[in-house]
Amino acid sequence: MDTNSSLRIVQYGLGPIGQATAETVLAKSGAVTLVGAIDIDPDKVGRDVADVIGNGVSDANVRVSDDAEEVLATQRPDVVLHTTTSFLGGVTDQLVQCARAGAHVVSSTEELSFPYERAPEASDELDRVAQDEGVVIAGTGVNPGYAMDTLPLMATGVCTDVQGVHVKRVVNASERRHPLQEKVGAGITTEAFEEKKAGGTFGHIGLRESLLMLADGLGWSLETVEEELRPVHADTPVDTGFRQVDAGDVAGIHHSATGRMQGEPLLTLDLQMYVGAEASYDEVKVEGAPPIDLRFQGGIFGDTATVGMLVNTVPLVARAQPGLQTMADLPVPRAFATKPLVEGAL
Incomplete structure (x- = not known):
C-alpha cells in the first residue's frame, strides 16, 4: 500500500457518527478518498452518500449499498471506517469480513478499544485474521479512545x-x-x-x-x-x-x-x-x-472528537504493524490536512 497516495475509504455504517465521518473524509479529499458506503437502512440504500448526509454536501458519486461483500470486493478500500454498534459480539463478523478483504479497520465499537479481558476469543481471532491479511484492526473514538485513556x-x-x-x-x-x-x-x-x-x-x-x-x-x-x-x-x-x-x-x-x-x-x-x-x-x-x-x-465535544479520532487514525493504521491494535499501540494521534493551513507553510 502506498501511504503517500490518497487512501481509499469505505464508510461502514451511516448513523449520525457515520455520516459525520463520511462528511469529514469528503472534506479531506486528497489525502483520503471516499469510495464506498455501507448501511442496511432501506431509506439510505441506493442514495448518494452526500444526499444522506445533507448539510449542503455536494454529490459524492458514492451510492449507499447494503451488500458489504460486494462493496469491499469492487472498491478494494485501503481502510474501512466502521461505525455500527458499541458491542463487539455483534460486529466481530463484520470486522473479519473487512480484514479478509484486505482492508485496515478503524472502528468506533467501544468494546474493541481494549477487548482482551471482555472478549479474549474474539480478540485472538481478530488479531490472527489481521496478521494473516497484513492489516490493522483498531477501536477508537473520544471515550474510549482518547479522553480517559x-x-x-x-x-x-x-x-x-x-x-x-x-x-x-x-x-x-x-x-x-x-x-x-x-x-x-x-x-x-x-x-x-x-x-x-x-x-x-x-x-x-x-x-x-x-x-x-x-x-x-x-x-x-x-x-x-x-x-x-x-x-x-x-x-x-x-x-x-x-x-x-x-x-x-x-x-x-x-x-x-x-x-x-x-x-x-x-x-x-x-x-x-x-x-x-x-x-x-x-x-x-x-x-x-x-x-x-x-x-x-x-x-472535549464528543460528537466532533469521535469523528476526529476515527479519521485521524486512518494514516496511523496504514503505517502500523499488522494485528489487533489499541490506541496505546499506535503512534500519538494527530490531525492531518490535505494542504497547509497557512499559505507557504511547510
Missing part, C-alpha cells in the same frame, strides 16, 4: 514516577446528539433506569476498557476493578430540543471505575454525563514526579 497515558510521558492517575469527565448531554441523550437515559424514571442497568448493556460502554488500557500502558497489574453506575436526577425541568426531562426524573448517568493495587485506588475514572449539567469539562490528574494537572474548559 490515550490522553492520560500521554500525560504520564514526562513523569519519572507515577503513583496514580485520576480522570474526570463531565458532559452536558443537552448539547449532544439525540441518540446519546437516549443512551444515558435522559427522561426515564428511576425504576426504568434500574431495569436497564440490570440488563447489563446500559451506561457508558467502554469505561472498563479505558481503565484496563491505562493499567496495561503503565505496566500495572490491578488486583481489583470496581465499577459503579448510578442515575443523576434533574433538579429542574430540562428541554433539550430532543427530550423533555421533568424534575426528579433521570437526567443521565454517573459512571465510575476504580483500579486498585494493595487496596489503594491508583486509577480512577469518573464520568458524569447528563442533560442540564452546568459546565462540561475534562480533567486529568497524575500523581507523580512531576505531578500533572490538566483541565479542558468546556470539555
